[in-house]
Structures are given as structure tokens and as C-alpha cells.
Amino acid sequence: MSKSNFTRRGLLRTGAVAGAGLAMPTIFNGASWAASHGGYTNAPQGGTVTLGFNVPQTGPYADEGADELLAQQLAVEHLNGMGDGGCLNTFTSKALKGNGILGKKVQFVTGDTQTKSDAARASAKSMIEKDGAIMINGGSSSGVAVAVQGLCQEAGVIFMAGLTHANDTTGKDRKANGFRHFFNAYMSGAALAPVLAKEMGTDRRAYHLTADYNWGWTQEESIVASTEALGWETVNTVKTPLASTDFSSYIAPVLNSGADVLVLNHYGGNMVNSLSNAIQFDLLNKQVNGKDFKIVVPLYSELMAAGAGANIKGVLGSMNYNWQLDNPGSKAFVKSFGEKYGKPPSNSAQTCYAQVLLYADACERAGSFNPCAVEEALTGGDSSMPGISSDANKGFLFDGLGNGQTLYRRDDHQCFKDVLVVRGAENPTNAYDTLEIVEVTPVEKVWYEPNNPMFGGDEAKLGSCNPGA
Amino acid sequence: MDSFILQVLNGLDKGSAYALIALGLTLIFGTLGVVNFAHGALFMIGAFCAVFIQRLLSLSFLTVDDTKKDFLGNPLKVETPYIEAWFGPELGGSIINWSVPLAIFFAIPVMLLVGYVMERGLIKHFYKRPHADQILVTFGLAIVLQEIIKYFYGANPIPTPAPDALAGAFDFGVLLGFDHNTIIYPYWRMIYFAFAGIIIAGVFAFLQFTTFGMVVRAGMADRETVGLLGINIDKRFTLMFGIAAGVAGLAGVMYTPINPPNYHMGMDFLVLSFVVVVVGGMGSLPGAVLAGFLLGILESFASTTWATTTIPGINQVIIYLVAIIVLLTRPRGLLGRKGVMEE
Incomplete structure (x- = not known):
């Protein structure tokens, strides 16, 4: 005969313990836990705050990622009161004191995007979940930026994009928790157009070679729109596979097409190879339709210019920033960066540096790390860019970070500032002045409304900010 | 007609690189029976020999x-x-300015040495292992080699231009009675094609007309019997590995003015080169060369606007499509021999 050990009191006691155990996750995920931890994801505990720098450390953009990381480390030094302070001395917002962010010492963790969306999301997720990163910054690809921005929105942390040029990042894929300081494809087209008209005239026939992915398409669309508005004719738009290495079969037919301008909507290795191939075919020494043949590379970077070598001589393009810019913010940044690392910063480095300072400044002004408070401080202001008449001209206006006067626009979290048109230098004196500034296109020429069809039209919405937790 | 000629020229030029890499791959497979996934890395090391000489x-x-x-x-x-x-x-x-052609003289001994060390140090331990093991170890080796190059030279492409005297393009159209600028082709790409032809002819002549080559060919046909005759066939095969590495390396040196080299350029060519070998027929040297040029030309035509508008995406899949058709109709490839990779 068996004997049961169950008693009524024992059953109640066991049930109570089990019930408490089962309820535990709910309690820890609930409002009381959130309140005790600031009510948002990864609220800093103790005397430090952790930022996550997600840059390509391996793969073809590893050098660009390394440059971004140098700038991010410099920004952290300046935030913690080390070094010469860099742009803290020139930034028009004076909230940052060099004592960390809100009195907490800034520390950082790094992730490797590998310039692959899935790898970038995994590294960002790891930094958020394991390392407690409260903000993610960096990257060298629009595909990566859109993927990580989506992740940060879901996780309830702020994403301060690095180098991302596709319209979609702050267009149809815009998110309330995501912010872009870098310029975009539309701005490249708008900035280049007046210079192209001045240097090449308004009667030109353009042939586009376009990298066959999201960024390439948006850039082609933007450049076609702005050049056709000048009166140019688009002869052909040819999509080239992203994995292409030899572009000769795409370039060989260009001269026969009747085109007198070749637009290379390529970036990174694609651009280096397509431009090198075009130069091999001697296109720049040809005459078509009675005009000198020209090549345009709408998006330049210093590393691409270094890779293409002498092939970039005389070729026009656009940039978000160049170290040769002559303003107090740029000078302070170049001095800090140059003295520490022995070379001038790239435009991807500058955008990451500016983004880290902008985030820190927004936290200080908001008095909180809560992403919703940060969003309000970063773009919710009522200041506006002088000289532009638009209801959308509202946000946070600042200067002193290297690009001149800049507006972080409220409606789409896109920065608006002057855009540089640059040209491959004919006679560079060293490895760093391979690009020369041709024109600084003023911000009013690159302005667009938030519901512009190239940016998702009326359907594109930021949504609401997610504090997470 | 002019577009046709242009794309044939393009195809021959693309095919030169494919044929050179596939030739080396086939040499290694035909002699040692090893599927060498590090062959693309040898092409890349050759290219960086040019970078090294330029920097030196x-x-x-x-x-x-x-x-x-x-x-x-x-x-x-x-x-x-x-x-x-x-x-x-x-x-x-x-x-x-002439650093790239000069680099050829540096690359030959370096690549022979790299090939010798690779074969004696690693590959020989995998002769009797399954092909899957060989693929894994050589693929791993390729990654190690490219990371070593990245450590020293960074990830960014490094401009390594052709000598000024050989830059620019030749106007073929005028020769053929077309207008100016109708068919222009870069001098260096023509040199690359000619160079590939010389290397391929040299390898075939070496195998066909020398005693050493005759023994190697005999070993490729029946290794055991050649061994029973008292000939140290392993030693000769090791040298063939070195020669294959040399061919890949020279292909890499001469490719640097076409596209600035970077550490992963070998991987860009690896898969395509294996398709070339398979289409040509595993172990067949003429097959590798024929398939290299054939697929180069087909790829070139598939990249024309006419082709991509008629069948979108054809430029991305043409080589694999042809590989499927060839393998379905001729399972041993175009010139494959019976018994190779067949149990």
C-alpha cells in the first residue's frame, strides 16, 4: 500500500512558490522593473554609459570601418574630457562639459558589420543585449543602416547612422529611433546639377552604369531626375551586378551609344574598378557629339579615391564632408584627428564623430538617456534653417561640427547642410589632397520636402519612438 | 557588327584570366588529384607581388x-x-612606372616557392583523403592567405597602373573600316590576352615536347605504372604544383593594371574558375582553356544591353546556365576524360 505525502498546507506552499516563480519574468519585464531601471532599454547603471560602435572590421570596407572607429574613439575621449576637446570647443550647443554624458563616464563596445545586413544586425543585437549598449553608431552601407535601424527601433535604443547614402534610410525606411547626419543620393544629384550645367552645359547625353541594389537604384533615380531637369538626355541606364569585378563589357558600348557623359552609380570596389576600366578605354580623351567626353562619380570617398589612384583626375563627384573645409569646426576636428592619428579624417569618420557628439549633446539637453527624450532633444526643437521657406523647416539647428550650419530635421531625422562638389585633383602634392573642393552647394539647393516621392511620399512615416524595456 | 566585335574582344580578354586560372587548377587536379580551393589565393598573391615591387x-x-x-x-x-x-x-x-612588367621576374621564383611550400607543407598530407577534406583545407588556407595579405596591405584596393607607354586604347574600328571610336580596346587588355596565349602555349609545349612533360603526362594517365617503372613521379608532380602556382601568380601580376588588386580578388575568380574547369572537363587542360575563353565570350555577350533587356539578369547567371546545360548533355564536360572523378 502506498502512502501519499501530500498535505493541504504543503500543496498551498508549493503552489505559492511555483506561482511566484512563474510570475517572476512578468514582474521583471513589467512597469515596476522598468521604472526602477529608467523605463527604457539599457538604462545606464552605476557611473558609466555604454555606446555601441558597429562598423565593418572585416570585408572590403574594413579600412573605412577602421577610420570610423578612430573617430568614434576620439569622440569618446573628448566626451570624457581627454585630449584637446576637439569640436566640443566649437559646437554651438554648449551642453557638453567634457565630464562624460550626464556625469557618467562614456565607454564603448565594438561590433563587426562585415558590410552584411544579417551580420550587422547580429553584432548590434549582441551589443544591445549582452553589453548594454544604449546607442548604436557607425556602418558603411545603406543596406546595413536600414537593417540595424529597424533592429534599434524594435529594441528601443537610438541608432545614429554612419555612412549611408540611399534615400530610403530617412525615406521610406525612416524610423523614429533612427537619425542620419550623412547626406543622401537626392542631395548628391541636387548639389551636382548646377556644377554639371556650368562645366558641361545643358545639352548632354548621359549613360548610367548602376550597381544593382537599393542604393544604386536610388542614386540613379536622383541623378537622372536632376540632370534631366537641366535638359540632359538619359541615353541608357544599365544595372551591373554588385559582384562584378570587370566592367569592360558594360563600358565598351558606351562610346557607340551616342552618350557624352558616363555616370558611375557605384561605390567602393565597384567604383574603383568601373572607373579604372573606363579610364583604360580612354574615354576621357575622346570627343563625342563635338564635346569632350566626361565621367561623373556622384558619391566619392577618400578611400575610393585612394583605390582608384590617378584615374580620378578631373572626375567630378560629391561628398558629405572633406577635411579641407575651412570652418572652425572642421579645423578643430582635423587638428584633433590629425595630431592623434597622423592623417586627416575621411568623410565617414567625420559623420561618425559628429553623430556621437550629437547624441551625447541631446542626452545632456534632455537630462535623460531615455530614447524618446533624446529624440525630442535631437530633432524636436523649433529652430529652423535660415533662408528656407517650408513648414518642414523645423528641428535642431547647430554648427561647429565641421559641416557649417546644419539642421537635424524633425519630420524625417535627416540632417540638412551644404553639400560639397569635389573633383579628382590634377596634381596632388600628397596622399591626402587627391580630391579638391569645386563648389559648396548651399543647403537651400539640396532641400526637399519630407513627403518627396523619392523618399516614400506621403506613406513614409517615422512612427513613434520606442523606449524599449 | 561593331558591337559584336567589341564583345568578342571583351570575351577573349575576360576568358584569358579564366583560362589561366583554370589551367593551373586543372594541372593540379590532373597531376595530384587535389581540388585546390586555394588557387584563387595564388592568383591574389601574384597580384600582390606586383604591389610589393611597386612599393619597393x-x-x-x-x-x-x-x-x-x-x-x-x-x-x-x-x-x-x-x-x-x-x-x-x-x-x-x-x-x-614599369613596376608591373618588372614584377614578373620577381613573381616567378616567389610563386614557384609558394607552390612548393604549399604542396610539401600541407597539400601532400591530403592526397589520400576525400575531396571534401581537400576542399575544406584548401579553402581554409585561402582565407588564411588573404587575411595575411590584408594585415600587411589593408582592405582597400591598391592602384597598380600599367606603364604610361601601354596605357590608353587602340582604335580597332579604323583598321576594320569603321568610324573613329567605334571599336576601341585598351592596349593593356590586348597585352593580357597575348600574354595569356604565350603562357598557355608555353605550358602545353612544356608538357608535350619535353621528357619531363612526357613523364608528367604519363603520370597523369597512370600514376601507379609510372611509379613501378622506378620514376619518382611525386617529385615531378610537386614541381607541377609549383608551375601551376606560377601560372596563377603571373595571371595575377598582369591583372593588376586591369583592376586595382585587393585581398579578396582571388575569391572573386575562384568559383567561376571551378565552373570553367567543370565545363571544360575535370583534368583536361585543353578543356580548361577552351571553356575559359568560351565562357568569357558568353559572359561578355550576356552583359550587353540587348541581352539584359531581353532576359533580365542573364548576365548574372549565364555561366551557371551553360554549366548546367553542358553537364546535362556532356556529363564529363566539353573535353573531359573517362574515369576522372568517377568511382
Whole structure:
């Protein structure tokens, strides 16, 4: 005969313990836990705050990622009161004191995007979940930026994009928790157009070679729109596979097409190879339709210019920033960066540096790390860019970070500032002045409304900010 | 007609690189029976031999030019290559300008040595292992080699231009009675095609007309019997591995003015080259060369606007499509031999 050990009191006691155990996750995920931890994801505990720098450390953009990381480390030094302070001395917002962010010492963790969306999301997720990163910054690809921005929105942390040029990042894929300081494809087209008209005239026939992915398409669309508005004719738009290495079969037919301008909507290795191939075919020494043949590379970077070598001589393009810019913010940044690392910063480095300072400044002004408070401080202001008449001209206006006067626009979290048109230098004196500034296109020429069809039209919405937790 | 000629030229030029890499792959497979996934890395190492020579010739000393400023406003440090100081700016500059052709003489011994060390140090331990093991170990080796190159030279492409005298393009159209600029083709790409032809002919002549080559061919046909005759076939096969590495390396050196080299350029060619080998027929040297040029030309035609508008995406899949058709109709490839990779 068996004997049961169950008693009524024992059953109640066991049930109570089990019930408490089962309820535990709910309690820890609930409002009381959130309140005790600031009510948002990864609220800093103790005397430090952790930022996550997600840059390509391996793969073809590893050098660009390394440059971004140098700038991010410099920004952290300046935030913690080390070094010469860099742009803290020139930034028009004076909230940052060099004592960390809100009195907490800034520390950082790094992730490797590998310039692959899935790898970038995994590294960002790891930094958020394991390392407690409260903000993610960096990257060298629009595909990566859109993927990580989506992740940060879901996780309830702020994403301060690095180098991302596709319209979609702050267009149809815009998110309330995501912010872009870098310029975009539309701005490249708008900035280049007046210079192209001045240097090449308004009667030109353009042939586009376009990298066959999201960024390439948006850039082609933007450049076609702005050049056709000048009166140019688009002869052909040819999509080239992203994995292409030899572009000769795409370039060989260009001269026969009747085109007198070749637009290379390529970036990174694609651009280096397509431009090198075009130069091999001697296109720049040809005459078509009675005009000198020209090549345009709408998006330049210093590393691409270094890779293409002498092939970039005389070729026009656009940039978000160049170290040769002559303003107090740029000078302070170049001095800090140059003295520490022995070379001038790239435009991807500058955008990451500016983004880290902008985030820190927004936290200080908001008095909180809560992403919703940060969003309000970063773009919710009522200041506006002088000289532009638009209801959308509202946000946070600042200067002193290297690009001149800049507006972080409220409606789409896109920065608006002057855009540089640059040209491959004919006679560079060293490895760093391979690009020369041709024109600084003023911000009013690159302005667009938030519901512009190239940016998702009326359907594109930021949504609401997610504090997470 | 002019577009047709242009795309044939393009195809021959693309095919040259495919054929050279596939030739080396087939040499290794045909002699040692090893599927070498590190072959693309050998192509890349060859390219970096050119980068090394360019940097070596450009080694400079610094002088301060007080009249110019650097980016920090300090007096500019001007780099002057030693070679220009020794031989004068004109001759010194010309030597640096010809660094790619000069690199050939450096690449030959280096690649033979790399091939020898690779075969004796690693690959020989995998002769009797399954092909899957060989693929894994050689693929791993390829990754290690490219990371070593990245450590020293970074991830960014490095411009390695052709000599000025060989830059620019030739107007073929005028020769054939077309208008100016109708069919132009870069000089260096024509040189690459000619160079590939010489290397391929050299390898075939070596195998066909020398005693060494005859023994190697006999070994490829029946290794055991050749061994029973008292010939040390392994030693000869090791040298063939070195020659295959040399062919890949030279292909890499000469490719640098076409596209600036970077550490992962070998991987870009690897898969395509294996498709070329399979289409040509595993172990068949003429098959590898034939398939290299054939697929190069087909790829070139598939990239034309007409082709991509008629069948979108055809430029991305043409090579694999052809591989499927060839393998369905001729399972051993175009010129494959019976018994190779068949149990």
C-alpha cells in the first residue's frame, strides 16, 4: 500500500512558490522593473554609459570601418574630457562639459558589420543585449543602416547612422529611433546639377552604369531626375551586378551609344574598378557629339579615391564632408584627428564623430538617456534653417561640427547642410589632397520636402519612438 | 557588327584570366588529384607581388619643403623615391612606372616557392583523403592567405597602373573600316590576352615536347605504372604544383593594371574558375582553356544591353546556365576524360 505525502498546507506552499516563480519574468519585464531601471532599454547603471560602435572590421570596407572607429574613439575621449576637446570647443550647443554624458563616464563596445545586413544586425543585437549598449553608431552601407535601424527601433535604443547614402534610410525606411547626419543620393544629384550645367552645359547625353541594389537604384533615380531637369538626355541606364569585378563589357558600348557623359552609380570596389576600366578605354580623351567626353562619380570617398589612384583626375563627384573645409569646426576636428592619428579624417569618420557628439549633446539637453527624450532633444526643437521657406523647416539647428550650419530635421531625422562638389585633383602634392573642393552647394539647393516621392511620399512615416524595456 | 566585335574582344580578354586560372587548377587536379580551393589565393598573391615591387621601387626618403604646408599647417614632408635620387627623376620615374612588367621576374621564383611550400607543407598530407577534406583545407588556407595579405596591405584596393607607354586604347574600328571610336580596346587588355596565349602555349609545349612533360603526362594517365617503372613521379608532380602556382601568380601580376588588386580578388575568380574547369572537363587542360575563353565570350555577350533587356539578369547567371546545360548533355564536360572523378 502506498502512502501519499501530500498535505493541504504543503500543496498551498508549493503552489505559492511555483506561482511566484512563474510570475517572476512578468514582474521583471513589467512597469515596476522598468521604472526602477529608467523605463527604457539599457538604462545606464552605476557611473558609466555604454555606446555601441558597429562598423565593418572585416570585408572590403574594413579600412573605412577602421577610420570610423578612430573617430568614434576620439569622440569618446573628448566626451570624457581627454585630449584637446576637439569640436566640443566649437559646437554651438554648449551642453557638453567634457565630464562624460550626464556625469557618467562614456565607454564603448565594438561590433563587426562585415558590410552584411544579417551580420550587422547580429553584432548590434549582441551589443544591445549582452553589453548594454544604449546607442548604436557607425556602418558603411545603406543596406546595413536600414537593417540595424529597424533592429534599434524594435529594441528601443537610438541608432545614429554612419555612412549611408540611399534615400530610403530617412525615406521610406525612416524610423523614429533612427537619425542620419550623412547626406543622401537626392542631395548628391541636387548639389551636382548646377556644377554639371556650368562645366558641361545643358545639352548632354548621359549613360548610367548602376550597381544593382537599393542604393544604386536610388542614386540613379536622383541623378537622372536632376540632370534631366537641366535638359540632359538619359541615353541608357544599365544595372551591373554588385559582384562584378570587370566592367569592360558594360563600358565598351558606351562610346557607340551616342552618350557624352558616363555616370558611375557605384561605390567602393565597384567604383574603383568601373572607373579604372573606363579610364583604360580612354574615354576621357575622346570627343563625342563635338564635346569632350566626361565621367561623373556622384558619391566619392577618400578611400575610393585612394583605390582608384590617378584615374580620378578631373572626375567630378560629391561628398558629405572633406577635411579641407575651412570652418572652425572642421579645423578643430582635423587638428584633433590629425595630431592623434597622423592623417586627416575621411568623410565617414567625420559623420561618425559628429553623430556621437550629437547624441551625447541631446542626452545632456534632455537630462535623460531615455530614447524618446533624446529624440525630442535631437530633432524636436523649433529652430529652423535660415533662408528656407517650408513648414518642414523645423528641428535642431547647430554648427561647429565641421559641416557649417546644419539642421537635424524633425519630420524625417535627416540632417540638412551644404553639400560639397569635389573633383579628382590634377596634381596632388600628397596622399591626402587627391580630391579638391569645386563648389559648396548651399543647403537651400539640396532641400526637399519630407513627403518627396523619392523618399516614400506621403506613406513614409517615422512612427513613434520606442523606449524599449 | 561593331558591337559584336567589341564583345568578342571583351570575351577573349575576360576568358584569358579564366583560362589561366583554370589551367593551373586543372594541372593540379590532373597531376595530384587535389581540388585546390586555394588557387584563387595564388592568383591574389601574384597580384600582390606586383604591389610589393611597386612599393619597393617607390621606397622614399623625406625632405621638408618649407614653402608648402601639410594638412595640419606644418611644413610639408615631401617623399622622394631613392631610385629617383640615384638614377635621376626621369630614369627613376620610368623604372617605377614599369613596376608591373618588372614584377614578373620577381613573381616567378616567389610563386614557384609558394607552390612548393604549399604542396610539401600541407597539400601532400591530403592526397589520400576525400575531396571534401581537400576542399575544406584548401579553402581554409585561402582565407588564411588573404587575411595575411590584408594585415600587411589593408582592405582597400591598391592602384597598380600599367606603364604610361601601354596605357590608353587602340582604335580597332579604323583598321576594320569603321568610324573613329567605334571599336576601341585598351592596349593593356590586348597585352593580357597575348600574354595569356604565350603562357598557355608555353605550358602545353612544356608538357608535350619535353621528357619531363612526357613523364608528367604519363603520370597523369597512370600514376601507379609510372611509379613501378622506378620514376619518382611525386617529385615531378610537386614541381607541377609549383608551375601551376606560377601560372596563377603571373595571371595575377598582369591583372593588376586591369583592376586595382585587393585581398579578396582571388575569391572573386575562384568559383567561376571551378565552373570553367567543370565545363571544360575535370583534368583536361585543353578543356580548361577552351571553356575559359568560351565562357568569357558568353559572359561578355550576356552583359550587353540587348541581352539584359531581353532576359533580365542573364548576365548574372549565364555561366551557371551553360554549366548546367553542358553537364546535362556532356556529363564529363566539353573535353573531359573517362574515369576522372568517377568511382
